[in-house]
Amino acid sequence: xxxxxxxxxxxxxxxxxxxxxxxxxxxxxxxxxxxxxxxxxxxxxxxxxxxxxxxxxxxxxxxxxxxxxxxxxxxxxxxxxxxxxxxxxxxxxxxxxxxxxxxxxxxxxxxxxxxxxxxxxxxxxxxxxxxxxxxxxxxxxxxxxxxxxxxxxxxxxxxxxxxxxxxxxxxxxxxxxxxxxxxxxxxxxxxxxxxxxxxxxxxxxxxxxxxxxxxxxxxxxxxxxxxxxxxxxxxxxxxxxxxxxxxxxxxxxxxxxxxxxxxxxxxxxxxxxxxxxxxxxxxxxxxxxxxxxxxxxxxxxxxx
Numbered sequence: 001x002x003x004x005x006x007x008x009x010x011x012x013x014x015x016x017x018x019x020x021x022x023x024x025x026x027x028x029x030x031x032x033x034x035x036x037x038x039x040x041x042x043x044x045x046x047x048x049x050x051x052x053x054x055x056x057x058x059x060x061x062x063x064x065x066x067x068x069x070x071x072x073x074x075x076x077x078x079x080x081x082x083x084x085x086x087x088x089x090x091x092x093x094x095x096x097x098x099x100x101x102x103x104x105x106x107x108x109x110x111x112x113x114x115x116x117x118x119x120x121x122x123x124x125x126x127x128x129x130x131x132x133x134x135x136x137x138x139x140x141x142x143x144x145x146x147x148x149x150x151x152x153x154x155x156x157x158x159x160x161x162x163x164x165x166x167x168x169x170x171x172x173x174x175x176x177x178x179x180x181x182x183x184x185x186x187x188x189x190x191x192x193x194x195x196x197x198x199x200x201x202x203x204x205x206x207x208x209x210x211x212x213x214x215x216x217x218x219x220x221x222x223x224x225x226x227x228x229x230x231x232x233x234x235x236x237x238x239x240x241x242x243x244x245x246x247x248x249x250x251x252x253x254x255x256x257x258x259x260x261x262x263x264x265x266x267x268x269x270x271x272x273x274x275x276x277x278x279x280x281x282x283x284x285x286x287x288x289x290x291x292x293x294x295x296x297x298x299x300x301x302x303x304x
Contacts, residue, residue, distance in 0.1 A: 001047045005061050029124040032064035040068035056083040058125055063132040079138040082146045084280050087126030089194060093119040095277035097193055101237045107229045114233050143281050169259040170287045175267050183214045186269035188284035190218045193234055196275030205245040215250050222253035266291045
């Protein structure tokens, strides 16, 4: 069976599995109560699964499903897969950012929240995340870091190592220096400050003194072309750095890329860089390594 969060109650089946959507506010950082737990219990009683695999700990639904499994007496069958750990990311959310940037508001931030609110969201999710890990007996991870963090939260949890398979596109193709755009740099995304794009722009200011044709490509939203009323404080800060250093001709935002487009961007780039202040084991780095061959791959993140 497959259970997921939804804006309405859904159920159905395919050739291979039954699926259920439990109605909830998917963006909520508050603890889910009986409105989520009771429907989850009904599903568990109906399906009686041998294993309940909870994918990720970042959302409120993870703890709610743990509670549902406790109530129906199958907590021993629960295993949580660790993606990232927001309880740890919280401490690095605004790394190397000026305080005034963290606390200010743009017009967009008045409705969706500024950087300080984003950090507070990580804290609230982290509280629920820790409780979920403390209440289960099994977790799945893939790095020494997430194993250490899991045992720090719950010394009695059994840790199961399991690497992940990436998307099929990244198992074919190989980077070749003769085919790449020389002195080009690729960062897969920069939507929030943990990814460290502000640090890459600072570094680019030095790089162009040696390589004036150096060009930074950043995946995702194009902050340079966004109207002011859609600009977040972080996006506004990135634009201000680009303009401060006169790098308008040296930086491009690619827009959102599908798997094939990401692959092509890796293959065209001279360098892939991960400048995150903290990560677990990012897919982007794995994708670059699969395609890389002798490609230059720079990782600045503090955990592996």
